[in-house]
Amino acid sequence: xxxxxxxxxxxxxxxxxxxxxxxxxxxxxxxxxxxxxxxxxxxxxxxxxxxxxxxxxxxxxxxxxxxxxxxxxxxxxxxxxxxxxxxxxxxxxxxxxxxxxxxxxxxxxxxxxxxxxxxxxxxxxxxxxxxxxxxxxxxxxxxxxx
Amino acid sequence: xxxxxxxxxxxxxxxxxxxxxxxxxxxxxxxxxxxxxxxxxxxxxxxxxxxxxxxxxxxxxxxxxxxxxxxxxxxxxxxxxxxxxxxxxxxxxxxxxxxxxxxxxxxxxxxxxxxxxxxxxxxxxxxxxxxxxxxxxxxxxxxxxxxxxxxxxxxxxxxxxxxxxxxxxxxxxxxxxxxxxxxxxxxxxxxxxxxxxxxxxxxxxxxxxxxxxxxxxxxxxxxxxxxxxxxxxxxxxxxxxxxxxxxxxxxxxxxxxxxxxxxxxxxxxxxxxxxxxxxxxxxxxxxxxxxxxxxxxxxxxxxxxxxxxxxxxxxxxxxxxxxxxxxxxxxxxxxxxxxxxxxxxxxxxxxxxxxxxxxxxxxxxxxxxxxxxxxxxxxxxxxxxxxxxxxxxxxxxxxxxxxxxxxxxxxxxxxxxxxxxxxxxxxxxxxxxxxxxxxxxxxxxxxxxxxxxxxxxxxxxxxxxxxxxxxxxxxxxxxxxxxxxxxxxxxxxxxxxxxxxxxxxxxxxxxxxxxxxxxxxxxxxxxxxxxxxxxxxxxxxxxxxxxxxxxxxxxxxxxxxxxxxxxxxxxxxxxxxxxxxxxxxxxxxxxxxxxxxxxxxxxxxxxxxxxxxxxxxxxxxxxxxxxxxxxxxxxxxxxxxxxx
Numbered sequence: 156x157x158x159x160x161x162x163x164x165x166x167x168x169x170x171x172x173x174x175x176x177x178x179x180x181x182x183x184x185x186x187x188x189x190x191x192x193x194x195x196x197x198x199x200x201x202x203x204x205x206x207x208x209x210x211x212x213x214x215x216x217x218x219x220x221x222x223x224x225x226x227x228x229x230x231x232x233x234x235x236x237x238x239x240x241x242x243x244x245x246x247x248x249x250x251x252x253x254x255x256x257x258x259x260x261x262x263x264x265x266x267x268x269x270x271x272x273x274x275x276x277x278x279x280x281x282x283x284x285x286x287x288x289x290x291x292x293x294x295x296x297x298x299x300x301x
Numbered sequence: 302x303x304x305x306x307x308x309x310x311x312x313x314x315x316x317x318x319x320x321x322x323x324x325x326x327x328x329x330x331x332x333x334x335x336x337x338x339x340x341x342x343x344x345x346x347x348x349x350x351x352x353x354x355x356x357x358x359x360x361x362x363x364x365x366x367x368x369x370x371x372x373x374x375x376x377x378x379x380x381x382x383x384x385x386x387x388x389x390x391x392x393x394x395x396x397x398x399x400x401x402x403x404x405x406x407x408x409x410x411x412x413x414x415x416x417x418x419x420x421x422x423x424x425x426x427x428x429x430x431x432x433x434x435x436x437x438x439x440x441x442x443x444x445x446x447x448x449x450x451x452x453x454x455x456x457x458x459x460x461x462x463x464x465x466x467x468x469x470x471x472x473x474x475x476x477x478x479x480x481x482x483x484x485x486x487x488x489x490x491x492x493x494x495x496x497x498x499x500x501x502x503x504x505x506x507x508x509x510x511x512x513x514x515x516x517x518x519x520x521x522x523x524x525x526x527x528x529x530x531x532x533x534x535x536x537x538x539x540x541x542x543x544x545x546x547x548x549x550x551x552x553x554x555x556x557x558x559x560x561x562x563x564x565x566x567x568x569x570x571x572x573x574x575x576x577x578x579x580x581x582x583x584x585x586x587x588x589x590x591x592x593x594x595x596x597x598x599x600x601x602x603x604x605x606x607x608x609x610x611x612x613x614x615x616x617x618x619x620x621x622x623x624x625x626x627x628x629x630x631x632x633x634x635x636x637x638x639x640x641x642x643x644x645x646x647x648x649x650x651x652x653x654x655x656x657x658x659x660x661x662x663x664x665x666x667x668x669x670x671x672x673x674x675x676x677x678x679x680x681x682x683x684x685x686x687x688x689x690x691x692x693x694x695x696x697x698x699x700x701x702x703x704x705x706x707x708x709x710x711x712x713x714x715x716x717x718x719x720x721x722x723x724x725x726x727x728x729x730x731x732x733x734x735x736x737x738x739x740x741x742x743x744x745x746x747x748x749x750x751x752x753x754x755x756x757x758x759x760x761x762x763x764x765x766x767x768x769x770x771x772x773x774x775x776x777x778x779x780x781x782x783x784x785x786x787x788x789x790x791x792x793x794x795x796x797x798x799x800x801x802x803x804x805x806x807x808x809x810x811x812x813x814x815x816x817x818x819x820x821x822x823x824x825x826x827x828x829x830x831x832x833x834x835x836x837x838x839x840x841x842x843x844x845x846x847x848x849x850x851x852x853x854x855x856x857x858x859x860x861x862x863x864x865x866x867x868x869x870x871x872x873x874x875x876x877x878x879x880x881x882x883x884x885x886x887x888x889x890x891x892x893x894x895x896x897x898x899x900x901x902x903x904x905x906x907x908x909x910x911x912x913x914x915x916x917x918x919x920x921x922x923x924x925x926x927x928x929x930x931x932x933x934x935x936x937x938x939x940x941x942x943x944x945x
Contacts, residue, residue, distance in 0.1 A: 161641050165574065165652065172656040176663025179693050183664070184671055187689035191682030209684055225809030225889040245807060246534075246869070246886035246895050260686075272535075 189260070197263065198237040204263045210239060210270075211258040219253055232257065232268070243270040251275040304368050304447040307356030311397075311447075314349035314404060315437040317342050318430045325427020329420070329495065336419050339426050340411040346433070347408025354401040357446055361388040367453030370394060370446050375457040378835045386470040392594060392610075393446035395473060399590065400436045402481040407433065410485050416506035417489065418498055425485075425492030432484055435617045443613045472528055476521030476548055480586040482514030483555060487583035490576045491625060494632040499572045504565035505925075507579065511562055512922035515555045516915050522548050523911030534869040534884045536805070536899045538907055541690045546669040547589030550662060554582035557658040559918075560651045568713060570639030570648055573629075574655070580629060584622045585662075591618050592669070643715040650708035657701045664694045695748060702755045702793060705786050706762030723765055731758030738801075745801050752797030760790035777924025785917025792910025798903040809893040819900030820847040821881060823854075828885070828894055836861045838870075841885040841894060845874070856885040880904050 189207035202208050212232035219230040228247065231238045241259050251257055251273060259270035321342045328335045360368045362385055364377045374391040375384055389395045407429040414422050440446065489507045493499045525548065530538045539545060558578040564571045591614045642648035668685045675681055706727060710720050734757035738750045763786035766779060804819035815824040826842040836859045843854040856872040874881045879902035886895025 162638055165571075168652065168656060169574070169659070172659050173663060176660040177667065179660070179697075180664045180667035180671075183689045183693035184668065184685065187692060188671065188683050188685050191684060207686075207688065209682075221890065225891070225893055226807050226886075226895055246884065246897055260684075 193234040193236075194232055194239040195234055195236040197239045197268070202263050204265075206262060207260075208262055208268075209258055209260050210241065210268050212239070212256070214251070214253050214255060214257055216253050232259065239268050240266070241268040241270055243273055245273070247273055248275040303356050303359050303363075303365070304449065307353045307360075308445070308447040310349045310353040310356065311437065311441060314346045314353070315434065315441065317346040317349065318404075318433045318437060321346065321430035322427050322434065325423055325430070328423045329427075336423055339423055343411035343426050343429070344408045346430070347405040350401045350404040354397055357394060357397055358385060358388050360447075361385060361394075364457070366455070366457055367450055369448045369450045372450055372454050372457045376835070377456055380834050382467075382470060389473050393440070393444045395477075396436070396440055396444050396594065397446050398474065399477055399481060400433065400440060402477050403429070403433050403436060403484055406481055406485050407488075410488070410510075414506060416502050417492075418496070418502070420496045421489070421492045421498050421503065423492070424495040425488040428488040428491040429484065432488065432621065435621065439610075439613055439617060443610050466528065466532060472521060472524050475517050475524065479514045479516075479518030479521055479555075480548075480551060480589065482510060482517060483551060483579075483583040483586050485510040486514070486558065486579040487625070490579035491628060494576055494628050497632065497635065499565075499576060499636050501566050501569050504562050504575065508559070508562050508566060509922050509926050511555060511559045511579075511582075512918050512925065515552070515559050516918035516922065518548065518552045518555060519911060519915040519918060522552060523908050523915065526911070527908050531871055531873055532868075534871045534897075536803075536882055536897075536901070538799070538904070541668075541685075541687045543669050544593055546665050547592045550665055550669070551582055551585040551589055553658050553662040553665065554578060554585045557655045557662070558582050560654050560658075564648050564651050565639075568640050568642070568648060570642060571652070572636045572639050573633040576633065576636075577629060578655070580622075580625045584618075584625070585666075587618050587621060588666075591615060640714075642713070645711065646715050647708070647711045647713045650704070650711045653704060654701070654708060657697060657704070661694050661697050661701070664697070665690065668693070691748075699748075699751055699755050702759055702789055705789055706759045706765075709766045709782060709786070710762075724762060727758045727761035727765070730761045731755065733757070742801065749797040749801035752793050752800070756790045756794040756797060759793070760787060763787045763790060778921045779924075781917040781919070781921030781924060783917070784920060785914045788910045788913025788915075788917060790910070791906050791913055792908075795903055795906025795908075795910060799901055799907065802902040803904075804900045806896075806898040808896060809889045809891075810896050811891070811893040814893075816896060816898060818881075818898040819902075821845050821898075821900055822847070823881075823883070823896075823898055825894065825896065828888075831857070833859070839885065841883075841896070843872070843883055843896075845881055845883075852881070854881070854883050856883045858885050875905060878902055 187207070189209055190202070191209045191211060192202050194210070194212050196202065197210065210232060212234045215231040215233045215238060219228060221228055226246070227242065227244045229240060229242050230253075232241055233239075243259065243261075252275075255275065258274040259268055260272040260274070261268055261270040263269075321339060324335045324339050324342065327333050328339070357370075360371055361375060362381070364371065364375060364384060366372045366375075366377075370391060370393050374394075375387050379387070383390075387394075389398045407426065410422075410429065411426055414425075417425070486507050489503065489510070493503045522545075525545070526538045529540065529545075530536070558575065558581075561571050561575045561578055565575045591611075594610070594614060668689050671685055672683050675683055707720070707724065710723055712718065731754045735750060735754040738745055738753055763783055767775060767783055772780075806816055806818040808816055810816055810825040812825055812827045815822050817823070822845070824844045824846075826844055828839055828841045831838050831840045838857045838859045840855050840857045843856070845852045845854060852874050854872040854874055857870040859868045859870055861867070869884055869886075871882060871884045873883070879900060882899040882901060884897040886897060888894055
C-alpha cells in the first residue's frame with residue numbers, strides 16, 4: 156500500500172470508529188438510560204411502569220414499616236407535593252432515616268416503586284446535587300406554608 | 302507562619318511558570334539559547350510547589366485549626382495517619398497535590414530528557430508551564446488551601462468516615478500520579494507538533510512516561526475497585542459510577558497510546574495518530590479532574606458543591622483541550638507520512654487495537670457525559686448506569702480481549718508466517734471452556750460463558766510469544782507484554798466467575814441461628830458493642846464453616862460523632878478459591894440482626910489480574926529505560942556533556 160493511500164485508509168478507519176461509537180452509544184442510551192423522577196412526576200404518570208428509573212425525595216415521618224422477614228422495608232417518599240410508596244429488600248444505607256433525603260433506584264410496578272438500591276444523604280457536604288435542589292425547594296415550600 | 306510560607310512558595314512557582322512560558326516563546330521565535338535556563342526554572346518550579354505541599358502536610362499533621370481547610374476537614378482526635386492523609390482528602394488539598402505532581406513531572410522532564418531534540422524539549426517545557434499556570438491560578442484565586450480563620454476555632458469538624466481508611470492514603474496519590482504523568486506525554490506531543498519533529502526519537506522519549514503513568518493508573522483503578530468492594534459493603538467491584546469512569550477514560554486512552562507509540566518508535570508510522578492520542582489521553586485526565594472536582598457529580602469524591610469552581614475548571618479545560626486540538630489540526634496534516642505496512646501486520650493489529658479502544662472510550666465518554674448534557678439542555682434528570690455500559694461496551698471488550706491474543710503473534714510490516722496454525726491450541730482451549738460451561742452449567746448467562754471461553758483462549762495465546770525462545774534472553778519489554786496480556790485473561794476469568802457463581806444470602810438471624818450461603822453455613826454467635834479511637838461500633842461474631850474447621854468473621858457497624866455518620870465495615874475472608882463476604886445490617890424489633898452474606902468463588906482473580914497488568918507495564922518500562930542505557934553509551938556521554 157502506498158503511504159498516501161495508507162493515511163487515507165487510517166483517517167477513514169478513525170472516522171468510522173468515532174461514528175460507530177456514537178451510534179452504539181445512542182442506541183444503548185435509548186434503551187438503558189434511566190430518568191430521575193420526583194414523587195410529583197410519578198403521580199403525574201411521567202414514569203413508564205417497568206422501566207429503570209430513579210426516585211428522589213424525603214422519607215416521610217412515621218412511614219417506615221418492616222416486613223416480617225426482617226429485611227424488607229416499605230416507606231413513603233415525598234417531595235411536599237405528592238408521595239410515592241417504595242419497597243426495598245436489603246440493608247438500608249447508613250443515615251437512611253425518616254425526615255431525611257434518599258434516592259431509590261429501581262422501577263415502578265403497580266404504583267409502588269420497587270427499589271434495587273437506596274442511596275441516602277450523608278451530611279450537608281456530601282449531599283447528592285439532585286437532592287440538594289430538592290431540599291432547597293422543600294425548604295422553600297415549608298417557608299411559604301408558614 | 303507555615304501556611305503563609307506555603308502560600309508564598311505557591312506564588313513564587315506561579316511566577317516561575319510564567320517566566321518558563323515566556324522563555325519558550327523567545328526560544329521558538331528567535332532561536333535564543335535558553336535550554337539551560339528553562340531546565341533550571343522548571344526544576345525550581347517543581348521544588349517550590351513541593352515546598353508548598355509539604356507546608357500543607359505540616360499544618361494538617363500539627364492540627365493547626367486556624368487554617369480553614371484543616372478546621373473543615375480534620376479533627377485532633379483523628380488517628381495520625383488520617384490527619385496526614387486528610388491533606389488530600391478534600392478539594393483544595395487534592396488540587397494542590399495535582400499541581401505539585403504536574404510541576405514535579407515537569408522538573409523531571411527537564412532533568413531526564415535526553416532523547417528529544419533541544420527545540421522540542423523547550424517547546425514541551427513551555428507547554429508544561431502553561432498547563433501549570435492555569436492550575437496555579439485556579440488554586441490561588443478559587444481554591445486557596447492556606448486560607449486562615451480568625452479567631453482559630455478550638456477543634457475541627459472531622460473527615461468523612463468513608464475516607465478514614467488506609468486506602469485513602471494511597472489511592473488518590475497513585476491515581477493522580479497517573480493522571481498527571483500523562484501531562485508529560487501531552488506536552489511532548491504539543492512540543493513536537495510545534496517543531497514538527499514527530500519521529501521515533503520522540504516516541505522513545507515519550508514511552509517511559511506513558512508506561513509509568515499507565516502503570517500507576519492501572520494500580521489506582523485496581524485499588525479503587527477493591528476499596529469500593531470492601532468499603533461500600535455492596536459486594537460489587539465496579540459500579541460504572543461517573544467518578545470511576547473518570548479514571549477509566551484516561552486509562553483507555555493511555556492504553557491505546559502505549560500501543561500506538563510502539564509503532565511510532567519501531568517503524569516511524571502512525572505519527573499524527575499517536576500525537577492525537579497523547580493529546581486525548583491528558584485531555585481525558587483533565588475531563589476526569591473536572592468531573593470529580595467541580596461537584597457536578599453525585600459521589601463521595603465530590604467534596605463540595607461550588608458552581609464557581611466548576612466554571613473555572615471548565616474554562617481551563619476548554620482552553621487547553623481546544624488549543625491542543627487546533628494545534629493538531631494545523632500541524633497534524635503537515636507531518637510526513639510514516640513507513641507503509643501491509644493489511645496483515647503488527648501495525649494493522651495495533652491499529653485495530655486502537656480503534657476498538659477508541660470506540661470503547663467513546664461509549665464510556667458519551668454515557669458519562671450524556672446526563673450532564675441532557676440536564677443542561679432540557680432540565681431533565683437521568684442517569685446512565687451499569688446496564689448501558691455492560692450492554693454496549695462489554696461485547697466490544699470481549700472482542701478486544703480475543704484480538705489481544707492474536708496481535709503479538711504478527712510480525713512488523715508484513716506477516717509471512719502461518720499465524721492461524723499457532724493459534725490452534727488456544728482456540729481449542731477456548732472452545733472447550735465454552736462447551737464445559739454449557740454442559741456443567743446450562744443456566745449460566747451468555748456473557749460469563751463467553752468470558753470464560755475468551756479467558757481460556759487468551760491465557761494460552763498470551764504465552765505464545767515466549768514459545769521457542771530462551772525466556773532468560775527475551776527482552777524485559779516482551780516479558781512485560783506477555784504478563785500484562787496474561788493479566789487480562791486472569792481478570793476476565795475472575796469477572797466471569799463472580800458473575801456466574803456468586804451466591805448471596807440476605808436474612809435476619811437471632812444469636813445462635815445459622816444461615817447458609819453457597820457451601821458455607823454461618824452461625825451468628827452474638828452482637829456486642831465495642832469502640833475504636835474515634836468511633837463506637839457494634840460487632841457481630843460469625844462462625845463460618847464448610848465441613849471442617851471454623852472461621853471467625855467480625856463485621857462491624859461504626860458510628861462516628863464528628864461528623865455524625867455511620868458506616869458498615871464488612872468482614873471478608875479470602876480463600877484460594879474465593880471470598881466469604883459478610884456485612885452486619887440493622888437490628889430487628891424481634892431481637893434479630895440483618896446479615897448479608899456472599900460467597901464469591903475466585904473473585905480475587907479480578908484484582909490479581911489488575912496487579913499483573915500493572916506489573917507487566919512496570920517491567921516493560923524498566924526494559925525500555927535500561928536497554929537504552931546499556932546499549933547507547935554514546936547517549937550517556939552526550940548527556941554528560943550537555944548537563945555538566
